Amino acid sequence: MKRLLKLIAKRWVTYTLGFVALVSAIVLDMYNPYYFGEIIDRVIMNGELAYMRTALLALAVITFGRAVLGYAKEYMFDISSSKVIVDLRKKLFDHIQRLSFTFFDKNNTGELMSRIKEDTDNIMHAICYGIMLTLEQIIYFVVAAVILFIINWKLALISLLTMPLIEYVVIKLERQVGMQYEKISDQRAALNTTAQENIAGVRVVKAFGREKHEILKFLRQNEENYKINYDLVKSFAKYNPMIEFLSNLVLVFVITAGGYLVIGEEMSLGTLVAFSNYIWMLIWPLRMMGWLSSVVAQCVASVKKIDKLFEEEPDIKNCPEPKMPEKICGHVEFRDVCFDYDGVSVLKDINIDAKPGATIAIMGMTGAGKSTLINLIGRYYDCTSGSVFFDGIGVKEMDLAELRRNVSVVMQDTFLFSDTIEANIKFGAGEVSDEVFMAACRDAMVEEFVSQMPEGYRTVIGERGIGLSGGQKQRISIARALVRDAKVLIMDDSTSALDMETEHAIQRAMDRRKGFTCFIIAHRVSAVKNADEILYFEDGRIVERGTHEELLRLRGRYYETYREQYRDYVEALEKEVV
Amino acid sequence: MPINIVREDEELKQSLNITIIRRLLSYLKPYMGAVIRTLLLMAAVIVVELFNPYMMKLGIDKYIAEGDWKNLFLIGGVMIIVNIVAVVCSRLRMLIMGRVSNSILLTIRQQLYSHIQKLSFSFFDSRPTGKILARIIGDVNSLNDVFANSVTSLVPELVKISAVVVIMMLMNYRLGLVALATLPFMLVTFFFISTVSRKRWQTHRKKSSNLNAFTHEDFSGIRVVQSFAAEQETSSTFLQLCNEWRDSFVRAVRINDFFWPTVEMSWGIGSILVFWFGASMIGTGTITPGLLVAFTSYVSMFWQPIMNISNFYNQLVTNMSGAERIFEILDIDPDIKDRQDAKPLPEIKGDVSFRNVTFGYDEGQQVLKDVSFDVSAGQTIALVGSTGAGKTTVANLISRFYEVTSGEVLIDGYNVNDVTLESLRSQIGVMPQDTFLFSTTIMENIRYGKLDATDEEVIEAAKAVSAHEFIMKFEKGYDTEVNERGTRLSAGQRQLIAFARALLADPRILILDEATASIDTHTERLVQQGIKKLLEGRTSFVIAHRLSTIRNADRIMVVEEGGIVESGTHEELIKLKGQYYNLYTSQFKFLNDEGEAS
Ligand SMILES: Nc1ncnc2c1ncn2[C@@H]1O[C@H](COP(=O)(O)OP(=O)(O)OP(=O)(O)O)[C@@H](O)[C@H]1O
Ligand SMILES: Nc1ncnc2c1ncn2[C@@H]1O[C@H](COP(=O)(O)OP(=O)(O)OP(=O)(O)O)[C@@H](O)[C@H]1O
Ligand SMILES: [Mg+2]
Numbered sequence A: 001m002k003r004l005l006k007l008i009a010k011r012w013v014t015y016t017l018g019f020v021a022l023v024s025a026i027v028l029d030m031y032n033p034y035y036f037g038e039i040i041d042r043v044i045m046n047g048e049l050a051y052m053r054t055a056l057l058a059l060a061v062i063t064f065g066r067a068v069l070g071y072a073k074e075y076m077f078d079i080s081s082s083k084v085i086v087d088l089r090k091k092l093f094d095h096i097q098r099l100s101f102t103f104f105d106k107n108n109t110g111e112l113m114s115r116i117k118e119d120t121d122n123i124m125h126a127i128c129y130g131i132m133l134t135l136e137q138i139i140y141f142v143v144a145a146v147i148l149f150i151i152n153w154k155l156a157l158i159s160l161l162t163m164p165l166i167e168y169v170v171i172k173l174e175r176q177v178g179m180q181y182e183k184i185s186d187q188r189a190a191l192n193t194t195a196q197e198n199i200a201g202v203r204v205v206k207a208f209g210r211e212k213h214e215i216l217k218f219l220r221q222n223e224e225n226y227k228i229n230y231d232l233v234k235s236f237a238k239y240n241p242m243i244e245f246l247s248n249l250v251l252v253f254v255i256t257a258g259g260y261l262v263i264g265e266e267m268s269l270g271t272l273v274a275f276s277n278y279i280w281m282l283i284w285p286l287r288m289m290g291w292l293s294s295v296v297a298q299c300v301a302s303v304k305k306i307d308k309l310f311e312e313e314p315d316i317k318n319c320p321e322p323k324m325p326e327k328i329c330g331h332v333e334f335r336d337v338c339f340d341y342d343g344v345s346v347l348k349d350i351n352i353d354a355k356p357g358a359t360i361a362i363m364g365m366t367g368a369g370k371s372t373l374i375n376l377i378g379r380y381y382d383c384t385s386g387s388v389f390f391d392g393i394g395v396k397e398m399d400l401a402e403l404r405r406n407v408s409v410v411m412q413d414t415f416l417f418s419d420t421i422e423a424n425i426k427f428g429a430g431e432v433s434d435e436v437f438m439a440a441c442r443d444a445m446v447e448e449f450v451s452q453m454p455e456g457y458r459t460v461i462g463e464r465g466i467g468l469s470g471g472q473k474q475r476i477s478i479a480r481a482l483v484r485d486a487k488v489l490i491m492d493d494s495t496s497a498l499d500m501e502t503e504h505a506i507q508r509a510m511d512r513r514k515g516f517t518c519f520i521i522a523h524r525v526s527a528v529k530n531a532d533e534i535l536y537f538e539d540g541r542i543v544e545r546g547t548h549e550e551l552l553r554l555r556g557r558y559y560e561t562y563r564e565q566y567r568d569y570v571e572a573l574e575k576e577v578v
Numbered sequence B: 001m002p003i004n005i006v007r008e009d010e011e012l013k014q015s016l017n018i019t020i021i022r023r024l025l026s027y028l029k030p031y032m033g034a035v036i037r038t039l040l041l042m043a044a045v046i047v048v049e050l051f052n053p054y055m056m057k058l059g060i061d062k063y064i065a066e067g068d069w070k071n072l073f074l075i076g077g078v079m080i081i082v083n084i085v086a087v088v089c090s091r092l093r094m095l096i097m098g099r100v101s102n103s104i105l106l107t108i109r110q111q112l113y114s115h116i117q118k119l120s121f122s123f124f125d126s127r128p129t130g131k132i133l134a135r136i137i138g139d140v141n142s143l144n145d146v147f148a149n150s151v152t153s154l155v156p157e158l159v160k161i162s163a164v165v166v167i168m169m170l171m172n173y174r175l176g177l178v179a180l181a182t183l184p185f186m187l188v189t190f191f192f193i194s195t196v197s198r199k200r201w202q203t204h205r206k207k208s209s210n211l212n213a214f215t216h217e218d219f220s221g222i223r224v225v226q227s228f229a230a231e232q233e234t235s236s237t238f239l240q241l242c243n244e245w246r247d248s249f250v251r252a253v254r255i256n257d258f259f260w261p262t263v264e265m266s267w268g269i270g271s272i273l274v275f276w277f278g279a280s281m282i283g284t285g286t287i288t289p290g291l292l293v294a295f296t297s298y299v300s301m302f303w304q305p306i307m308n309i310s311n312f313y314n315q316l317v318t319n320m321s322g323a324e325r326i327f328e329i330l331d332i333d334p335d336i337k338d339r340q341d342a343k344p345l346p347e348i349k350g351d352v353s354f355r356n357v358t359f360g361y362d363e364g365q366q367v368l369k370d371v372s373f374d375v376s377a378g379q380t381i382a383l384v385g386s387t388g389a390g391k392t393t394v395a396n397l398i399s400r401f402y403e404v405t406s407g408e409v410l411i412d413g414y415n416v417n418d419v420t421l422e423s424l425r426s427q428i429g430v431m432p433q434d435t436f437l438f439s440t441t442i443m444e445n446i447r448y449g450k451l452d453a454t455d456e457e458v459i460e461a462a463k464a465v466s467a468h469e470f471i472m473k474f475e476k477g478y479d480t481e482v483n484e485r486g487t488r489l490s491a492g493q494r495q496l497i498a499f500a501r502a503l504l505a506d507p508r509i510l511i512l513d514e515a516t517a518s519i520d521t522h523t524e525r526l527v528q529q530g531i532k533k534l535l536e537g538r539t540s541f542v543i544a545h546r547l548s549t550i551r552n553a554d555r556i557m558v559v560e561e562g563g564i565v566e567s568g569t570h571e572e573l574i575k576l577k578g579q580y581y582n583l584y585t586s587q588f589k590f591l592n593d594e595g596e597a598s
């Protein structure tokens, strides 16, 4: 809430302009009945035709003034609130982007989208119309109350008698709908998440012909959404008419108590008539209270949701006084590294020393912890114990962005943006010269297929790279990593969808590039055998390590894999030879 | 199929206001009874509204002036009772209308969602998820108030207006015409405002949708964004999109905010005219001063409802673009749907044939060229070939995810285009190249292959692909939540789950597109042993790059440049010394080659 108020305060100029327009319009509005009365009394009833011109002119000026001020008021509130919302969204977006992988493991994209979009929309509604109308109604109410007190303070007191009651009902309403709005906000996020997942997974849905199942799943959410929205209507139906009734009760008070006063000759009849004319100015704001409080409640509910996100602290925080190695050479060292996800141990006592320019290959069982290991280098997660060093400095002491800029990753899950191929390859790399770009594309074998596309690198690809084959996507993500020319390159199973020939060509190109430390995770022996050190992982431990020859001699896991992949070939070749 | 990227506005065909409004109103039809009840209740409330000032006047003018205690309190009592009736009426009205408008939203949203489920891949290929979501959620929500207010404000206000107009005309038709003189001005201005602002609101919705799409893409790719330290870049794109969103909003309200001033002006000038002409008419003695006074009070009674109606109209104009975007999707005819005379595919044996199949994703481009082959039931077919050759495409055509450009795909002699989609796809199990898991438990994910499978069946399938072991290592076993897209699991584990899911479907035809690409050799061998039995008697298509995995296939087909260049068993193809032989030996060659190099 504080955050929002600060952002609103930042836009005080336009808000004040809007407020001034609002007040001036009300002031003008007060003159309207006066001239109306004058015209009726003096011109029409008394025939003072000379006055007519003045009065009508005044009315014309008032009308025009009100129109202009009314426009200014709405426009000012509109632009101020939209500015506030842009600020808020930007802040929220930046905040979410800073959160670490752990957060994204647990929160669905659909929900986050809903917070950034729907919840801020709700807030916008409140800080535009909500504030505008509240101010307006307060002013009307105060003015009316003052006038009424001036006319007759006793009667004014009596007519305000229902105020505490109304206040009570409004508070109850606000509390109830506040909770309901929170539920609605969550439900909307759930709806968003369900739909999001369905569309993201549409290929699976269709492959299994599960459209009906999905429709039913959504129907349940949709009905739940209906239910809580209808509950909200029920609260309104319960309290709003009550508020209206209580405000109308003021009328009854006025005529009975007023009658009493008049009959007791404490007040003149004329005063009562005047009083009853102004009483409407008091009643309208009262009636609006229900609506206004619900706008406030909705805003507060959304602010709460957003504040909860703001309260999330990134697990991985930049070190307050980051150190940088004097020269970046790409020396990566793991010392006694252990890691666990939520208490479940995944890596145990890992020691690796990757000298600058070395190639470390990692093999091992599915789920052994290979991807987890390399996630520690770019500090996507922090190790539980032990530490990872980059050029002699612990990664926790380095500037996060600087560290990540020096570590280039090809992730196991290829993620491409819906943009041109060129933009994808240059993603996050800043300025890239054509030579570097073309070299990366050639080395990653991207050039090979892009050159055949009619639009070349300007070809637009769909979400996550739709429109490309599996291997093409992987090659683009390799090129994306190569273009950055970082000192450390990590390739997590990044040739799995490539045919052997292409894989081989890429390996060759990598050998030619050299000059960077390379971590390669792969399942094919052909991809790892030239590495300076091969690590074989099992259950979060390195069970075998050494060069290709050393490991073959060991006759362990690695050897077994080798035999499995090549025995047939050796035999076949032998047969061929024979 | 041009791809719409996040930052680009969607194209939207323009439709007439009136068609959209009529279509929106048609949703009210099933609720006519409720609408009528609402109107009756509204009438009761309006009567009370009018009754209150009247009673006040009566009380003051008559009883107080006369000092009549009893009747004064009587009036007070009557007012209380009448207002209690009003409370009950408005309560009922709100409940009924709340139910109606929320039910309509439910209907529209469900209709939209169900329709989207029917659309084919080309629809999803060409637009970002975030933009589709924007329609299902944001655009539908924007209609929230439109329905409720269409009944509660439009009808009663129209009644009020007509009543007042009739009264005014009866009192003095010339003065009546004068009072209405500014109405045409207002209507013309409204027309102008709404035409312009509608377009601008439409743009605003598009910008809003872009923003949604960007957020979606950024958060789903957050791991890439962060690992490339590209937060600054994406953040500035976000800001730019936000500003575009804001600018479009400001552009829209700049016009839209003229609504109120227009009504104000028309009202004010209308009153002035009435005074002006009224005074001169009194001068000529055509009307009495009393009549003019009464007349002016009717003038305000005339404009008040107009104010409310304009408010509704304003709301309608603002939100119509939301409706338009919804209807646009509802009007898209899926490219791939059941033919009119489509019959369900009977239980199949599993023969698959391609007859001169030519196919391209986009017009003018050919991915598959004149492909023909026959596979008889129970065979295991391996598809190999370099990346981008068209293997996945072949698989896509069997399930009819896309339709062939020419030629035909036959299953058991039935053309896949002539049978219902559901009967076809439910007999084919596919494991797509990109693994996708839902953010639910492992159990539910596997069960997606066969919704009524028992836990035992699920576990059986998991055991077959040797996933059981690692699943049981998790604290919660099969009840482990796998998070969005299964990120809680390693890539290989995800593939195993998806594999189990495809197996559980118990299909006659099984398509495994790189099913074990991210799985280590040891596990892979276990998987192969595990599924051997399960694959017996099924037709299976196996796409793989690791040739060791497909060595035992009944037939290996080599796909190159969109055609099948070789086909036969491993031994036959080796003897042929063609493409396959090259592929096959190259692996070994590379091994040696580099061995020497190092
Ligand atoms: N975000 C996470 N939260 C909790 N556990 C996780 C998470 N990510 C991975 N794990 C678990 O940690 C273990 C190691 O996973 P990791 O992704 O490192 O395996 P991997 O060696 O890369 O396997 P693969 O060869 O299949 O890619 C697995 O058992 C996995 O289930
Ligand atoms: N949805 C699509 N829209 C347009 N073009 C596509 C689409 N999907 C694939 N293509 C193109 O069709 C060609 C064949 O792609 P396909 O996915 O069939 O290759 P593949 O043989 O499966 O390759 P890989 O081994 O890399 O997965 C490629 O050039 C690819 O760019
Ligand atoms: Mg991995």
Ligand SMILES: [Mg+2]
Binding pocket: A469, A470, A471, B391, B392, B393, B433, B513
């Ligand atoms: Mg493929």
